[in-house]
Amino acid sequence: MQAFVVTLFVIVCLLQIIAVLLQASKGGGVAGAFGGGGGMGAMFGSRGAATFLSKLTAGLATAFMLIALILSVMSSRGGSVAQGLVEQERQARGSSPAAILPSAPATQPMTPQQQAPQPATEEPKK
Numbered sequence: 001m002q003a004f005v006v007t008l009f010v011i012v013c014l015l016q017i018i019a020v021l022l023q024a025s026k027g028g029g030v031a032g033a034f035g036g037g038g039g040m041g042a043m044f045g046s047r048g049a050a051t052f053l054s055k056l057t058a059g060l061a062t063a064f065m066l067i068a069l070i071l072s073v074m075s076s077r078g079g080s081v082a083q084g085l086v087e088q089e090r091q092a093r094g095s096s097p098a099a100i101l102p103s104a105p106a107t108q109p110m111t112p113q114q115q116a117p118q119p120a121t122e123e124p125k126k
Helices: 002-022 029-033 036-044 048-076 085-093
Strands: none
Touching: 002 048
16 A cells, blocks of 8 residues: 555656646746747647646645655554664664674773873973
């Protein structure tokens, strides 16, 4: 079910991109570059293309929002999508990340002879 919704979401996204790019803006848009401005006007009438594309864009935007909301609800219900790959691997191994790491050898505190000598401060000359 989720794969179908994601596929539908991608198709709506691609159609939305195409619909927005086909709309003629002040600069002519992509529709003018491919000669779509005159052809669309002849097919839908002089103002029909702009009205059709704006309604199509609004419909696709609404579908985009609804499908995004559906996907977020589906993922919040605790499906495998809600968990990251790291969480899935951690559950599969049954351990925490710290248990996997090797332990570090114990170190002894440094004695004053092992520490770097401090530079001597000179008194200001008069």
